[in-house]
Amino acid sequence: MIWKMVWGAFGGQKRKNALIALTVGLGVSLAAALLGVMFDVGDKVNQELKSYGANLNIVPRGASMLTEMYLLNDEPPEGEDLNSKAAENFIPENELFKIKMIFWAYNIVDFAPYLTVPVSLGPKKVLLTGTWFNKLLSLPTGDEVNVGVTALKSWWKLDGPPGDDAAENEVLVGQRLAQDLNLKKGELIKVTAGPNTVSLKVRAIFDGGGPEDDRIYAPLALAQSLANRPGLVESVEVSALTTPENELARRAALNPGSLSRLEWDTWYCTAYISSIAYQLEEVLPAVRVKAIRRVAESEGAILGKIQLLMILLTILTLLCSALAISNLVTAGIMERGVEIGLLKALGASNFSVTALFLLELFLVALIGGAIGYALGFGLAQIIGLSVFGTTIDVKTAVIPITGLMILAIALMGSLPALRILLSLKPTEVLHGR
Amino acid sequence: MNHILEIDNVSKIYGQVVALRDLSLTVPQGQWLAIMGPSGSGKTTLMNIVGCLDSPTVGQVILDGLNLGVLSHAGLTAIRRESIGLIFQEFHLIPYLTALENVMVAQYYHSLVDENEALEALARVGLRERARHLPKQLSGGEQQRVCVARALINHPKIILADEPTGNLDETNELLVMDILRQLRDQGSTIIVVTHAQEVAAHADRVIVLEHGRLVQDRVGAKERVDNLETASLMAG
Numbered sequence: 001m002i003w004k005m006v007w008g009a010f011g012g013q014k015r016k017n018a019l020i021a022l023t024v025g026l027g028v029s030l031a032a033a034l035l036g037v038m039f040d041v042g043d044k045v046n047q048e049l050k051s052y053g054a055n056l057n058i059v060p061r062g063a064s065m066l067t068e069m070y071l072l073n074d075e076p077p078e079g080e081d082l083n084s085k086a087a088e089n090f091i092p093e094n095e096l097f098k099i100k101m102i103f104w105a106y107n108i109v110d111f112a113p114y115l116t117v118p119v120s121l122g123p124k125k126v127l128l129t130g131t132w133f134n135k136l137l138s139l140p141t142g143d144e145v146n147v148g149v150t151a152l153k154s155w156w157k158l159d160g161p162p163g164d165d166a167a168e169n170e171v172l173v174g175q176r177l178a179q180d181l182n183l184k185k186g187e188l189i190k191v192t193a194g195p196n197t198v199s200l201k202v203r204a205i206f207d208g209g210g211p212e213d214d215r216i217y218a219p220l221a222l223a224q225s226l227a228n229r230p231g232l233v234e235s236v237e238v239s240a241l242t243t244p245e246n247e248l249a250r251r252a253a254l255n256p257g258s259l260s261r262l263e264w265d266t267w268y269c270t271a272y273i274s275s276i277a278y279q280l281e282e283v284l285p286a287v288r289v290k291a292i293r294r295v296a297e298s299e300g301a302i303l304g305k306i307q308l309l310m311i312l313l314t315i316l317t318l319l320c321s322a323l324a325i326s327n328l329v330t331a332g333i334m335e336r337g338v339e340i341g342l343l344k345a346l347g348a349s350n351f352s353v354t355a356l357f358l359l360e361l362f363l364v365a366l367i368g369g370a371i372g373y374a375l376g377f378g379l380a381q382i383i384g385l386s387v388f389g390t391t392i393d394v395k396t397a398v399i400p401i402t403g404l405m406i407l408a409i410a411l412m413g414s415l416p417a418l419r420i421l422l423s424l425k426p427t428e429v430l431h432g433r
Numbered sequence: 434m435n436h437i438l439e440i441d442n443v444s445k446i447y448g449q450v451v452a453l454r455d456l457s458l459t460v461p462q463g464q465w466l467a468i469m470g471p472s473g474s475g476k477t478t479l480m481n482i483v484g485c486l487d488s489p490t491v492g493q494v495i496l497d498g499l500n501l502g503v504l505s506h507a508g509l510t511a512i513r514r515e516s517i518g519l520i521f522q523e524f525h526l527i528p529y530l531t532a533l534e535n536v537m538v539a540q541y542y543h544s545l546v547d548e549n550e551a552l553e554a555l556a557r558v559g560l561r562e563r564a565r566h567l568p569k570q571l572s573g574g575e576q577q578r579v580c581v582a583r584a585l586i587n588h589p590k591i592i593l594a595d596e597p598t599g600n601l602d603e604t605n606e607l608l609v610m611d612i613l614r615q616l617r618d619q620g621s622t623i624i625v626v627t628h629a630q631e632v633a634a635h636a637d638r639v640i641v642l643e644h645g646r647l648v649q650d651r652v653g654a655k656e657r658v659d660n661l662e663t664a665s666l667m668a669g
Contacts, residue, residue, distance in 0.1 A: 008529035008534075430525060
């Protein structure tokens with residue numbers, strides 16, 4: 001019987017119900033689009049930020065703070081010879097595959113090892129950094145992945161082909177160094193490291209926009225040969241997809257031992273930069289993994305602000321929709337005052353009359369919401385394409401949340417009408433004299 | 434005598450207006466009572482109080498042994514549902530439901546929906562063939578008879594009719610009166626508010642209100658109803 005009444009009333013107020021459905025649909029479309037973008041924006045922003053470089057730096061545990069500082073500043077102090085570092089200050093190259101074996105392996109987007117050797121290029125002393133350009137790494141799991149600076153430093157502008165790990169005598173030269181020494185692509189150069197002198201071909205000049213523009217980047221094997229450090233690297237930069245830092249992550253970063261068991265599990269199973277760093281240290285025991293805070297914090301801050309903005313806009317949209325339908329619903333209830341009075345006079349409780357009208361409203365809102373969700377899906381793609389240049393992967397979690405939003409809009413929008421409905425007395429509407 | 438309704442010194446005051454003034458009345462089970470009086474005399478107010486749609490400001494109303502004054506809102510709703518059938522001057526049928534469904538609405542809020550029983554109720558008021566019609570497809574008299582079928586579907590102990598023939602022509606008025614008479618004959622108590630002498634003439638007892646006071650209470654006059662004539666009109 002109740003469905004007959006709902007359905008009858010549904011058809012009896014087609015125009016008003018269509019307007020309510022349209023209002024809910026518009027609100028839900030915008031809210032669903034914002035939610036869709038919000039859920040996917042983390043990955044999108046992460047991907048964007050990953051193109052600006054690594055967010056983790058792996059160094060040997062024995063490496064001194066000073067050495068790290070020299071590497072950051074690109075200039076070794078006078079009289080300092082990096083070749084004199086003890087073997088324990090290096091990381092074995094053949095252990096680097098373990099980086100892709102941690103719990104968060106799929107979040108490790110890329111990584112590249114480095115071994116820097118001071119060399120003489122004519123009269124000038126420069127740094128030659130050996131690295132992987134695009135190394136095909138075979139994992140014990142049978143998987144193969146390509147890693148290296150070509151993808152890790154995707155913003156580098158090259159005037160020739162990217163570096164090739166197999167072409168051992170071909171190097172990339174930073175554009176400032178090339179400008180200083182008037183080097184051109186294809187030119188042959190001679191570099192000397194200690195007693196070794198090798199003839200190298202400039203494969204391309206690159207513009208990285210940073211201190212690396214004063215360096216030469218060569219295949220790792222060449223640098224190891226010049227440094228007489230076969231099979232060793234001195235640092236690894238890792239680019240990982242991470243979850244924005246929160247209080248738990250910050251506490252864990254300071255001291256994982258301070259966490260309770262539950263907190264520790266939560267932290268370990270969340271892709272915080274600190275938990276990824278911790279897991280890297282687990283698989284590479286002789287290293288220290290440091291978060292490059294600037295990048296990590298930017299990610300967290302940007303993501304947090306974007307998501308907050310999205311949530312606020314979603315709430316605002318819902319409130320506007322609820323406000324818009326409240327007038328329509330109230331008008332509908334007032335128009336049907338006699339019907340409500342009659343039902344009460346016949347013995348319907350306030351609860352059953354309220355349930356009847358809410359059911360009717362939810363049905364209308366559901367139809368509007370379903371259309372709104374479809375529109376929102378499309379809108380999210382437009383936002384994704386125009387802002388991130390790629391489509392938005394609308395998460396399935398958006399569907400139940402959209403359902404809840406429809407419920408919330410309908411409930412909030414019906415509150416003033418429900419107040420009228422509950423206070424309506426049959427005697428006021430049934431004796432029309 | 435078994436009284437279905439006992440009204441004891443009831444007054445109803447709306448702000449400065451006294452709608453009912455110290456009214457006392459008892460109605461035996463199975464009586465047809467007509468309430469008459471000019472506009473503003475308190476007829477509808479009394480009807481609302483008896484129908485559990487309103488409460489007296491002062492006094493006590495006992496309906497079917499229950500003191501309405503001590504009942505909650507939900508309790509009064511339950512009494513309306515279980516014991517009272519309402520007939521309105523303006524019919525108040527739900528426009529998007531058929532005649533049958535309008536009758537079944539009362540069943541739905543009372544207990545269980547039974548389509549056959551609802552059809553029987555419509556047959557009783559001569560509308561079996563019009564059961565699937567919407568109110569707008571029915572004449573005023575037919576709509577009022579649907580309203581009567583809805584009022585009697587749950588076998589109420591008391592039927593309250595507020596100007597039930599106010600919007601009907603003479604033929605339909607007689608039809609409705611005859612249905613009410615049949616209900617009375619089967620033991621239902623009927624209270625009709627009217628200002629038409631012809632309608633009051635069908636009642637067992639007539640009370641007259643003026644300015645909220647009971648000014649007349651007379652028994653008799655039902656013999657003036659021409660039952661045979663009414664029955665022949667229904668058959669026609």
